[in-house]
Amino acid sequence: MSMVREVVLKRAPTATPVAEDFEVVERAAPTALSGQLLVRSLYQSLDPYVGSRLRGRHMGEPAPAPGDSLPGFSVGEVLASGDPAFAVGDRVVGEMGWTEVGVMASAETRRVSGDLPAAAHLGVLGMPGLTAWAGVTQLAKVGAGDIFSVDAAAGPVGGTAGQIARILGARTVGLAGGPEKCAVLTDIYGFDAAVDYRQPDWIQTFARETAPGSTVHFENVGLSILMPAMQRLQTYGRVVLxxxxxxxHAEAPPAQMPVGMVIGKRAAMLGLVVYDFYPRWSEWVELARPWIAEGKLVSVDDVSEGVESAPEQFARLMRGENRGKALVRMSDAG
Amino acid sequence: MSMVREVVLKRAPTATPVAEDFEVVERAAPTALSGQLLVRSLYQSLDPYVGSRLRGRHMGEPAPAPGDSLPGFSVGEVLASGDPAFAVGDRVVGEMGWTEVGVMASAETRRVSGDLPAAAHLGVLGMPGLTAWAGVTQLAKVGAGDIFSVDAAAGPVGGTAGQIARILGARTVGLAGGPEKCAVLTDIYGFDAAVDYRQPDWIQTFARETAPGSTVHFENVGLSILMPAMQRLQTYGRVVLxxxxxxxHAEAPPAQMPVGMVIGKRAAMLGLVVYDFYPRWSEWVELARPWIAEGKLVSVDDVSEGVESAPEQFARLMRGENRGKALVRMSDAG
Structure with missing residues (x-):
């Protein structure tokens, strides 16, 4: 009987998750029943929202218990199919835990084309990219003439959001922490300007680069950026939350924002939940495909090697040390 | 020399304004210079925002000092014109203080037709009505199929907002304090349902009447209504702030709302400032004119008699005792 390795939760984190909160276990390879796909993972996606999921603070979903599998998309190849709609060898994206080989429910699995890099289906074309697309095009409806600001802009959501906004004709200003990340924004993603929020005068720099004020702000971080960004928003600006x-992870109470500022700015504050846009995933992939082919839309991946590397790779993500989309290469074939 | 009477601020209120914060003074009648209109007031509008203006907490505008004139629109007739665009006898709306006869800047004065009741130009066609129109039609874009909730619904903003939403095809649910105001909502304004927020089980009643949830909520009051209303909003609901x-007036810190709730509801929170819509005032008047003629859009006015009555009439408004649009009849000709 062949064995596979999977990362599971070892103990429930009480603060920012660390590598020791996880462990690698070895299991007998599962089999695919009817309606299931047996999938060999090429890449595992590691995502910031898992940090809140582990503490039971994400969208009301229950926290995993010790020993449980972990959430996040995998891209892989079908080894055995219990659904006639999928064939052995198909490339698919779905959830099966952070495992080398696992089982996906075929009804919740997307087949993706093999002509794009496998890793792209977890980043720029994956949930982060879909999030960026939904916020920029469906909620804020960014277009020519907009001044678009976004934080966590070196990450896959912010970086993709900025690139989409740029392609659609906006001036783009990205916020990131440190000169290395800021260089990614301007040199790789093609932002018009990068602002390092670790600099003491970052608010002045941000105000100058977004002058006379952002018309759209895309918020990924929290009040420490949102409040200064709101103060510099143009009236009738749109803010994607x-x-x-x-x-x-903070022990502090949840983020609160002053209603008077929303009124004073005539702002439109727009709550975004990417789950709602899963049925429209192919719309984003088809829009992005020529942009990727032309080199207008790029991705930066931060890849660690092998299933054993996942706990520390996730801890790096939690500490903000990742440089681009956090991934684990799960097998050589990717 | 003829004398006129005007209400001015006597002392700066430190809490909810009371009648004793104002006094009636007698002055020589002013004259109109070039670019000015001498106007005899028919009705003076008294508005809730003046309560915050007096404490310097409204849109950054300075608080009036003791002896100063007070803000608010008057509808009146031109006695003398320093602008060829206006003739003696024209009916006009503008600001000149709470005075029997005063001076309006012609550039900031609107001529209104004489075929509608003078008082309507301060209520349903005035700033409250324009506010309601902007929120319902320009921000929330209410239409058939919407479930529309609004608070302070017996007041001129909320009452007009509910009527516009009803005319546009929405189910309308109004919140007001006490059975008398609630009867106005259903019996006069034609709301589908009224909810008395002074009843201990009002949240259950509200949830039932808006089931399966408001798609649009129009907020005039504050967190005590907004938070329960948000909890019962449908996903992708729009909230006019x-x-x-x-x-x-509260000594409490300004209203704060949880960002996580906005995200969880996928809500669009839309800040409204009526000033922005002043250039489009005639659009609202022309839309409303046939509705008024057909009896579909009605107003309830709470009128006190004579300039001396203004301080107590304003104090009643501040205590929430008004029944409809708070006005002072300033002369017999209205």
Missing amino acids: CGMAEHY | CGMAEHY
């Missing part, structure tokens, strides 16, 4: 990462 | 009346 996508993530509050700095509040997910 | 129009006023936070309960926070204007």
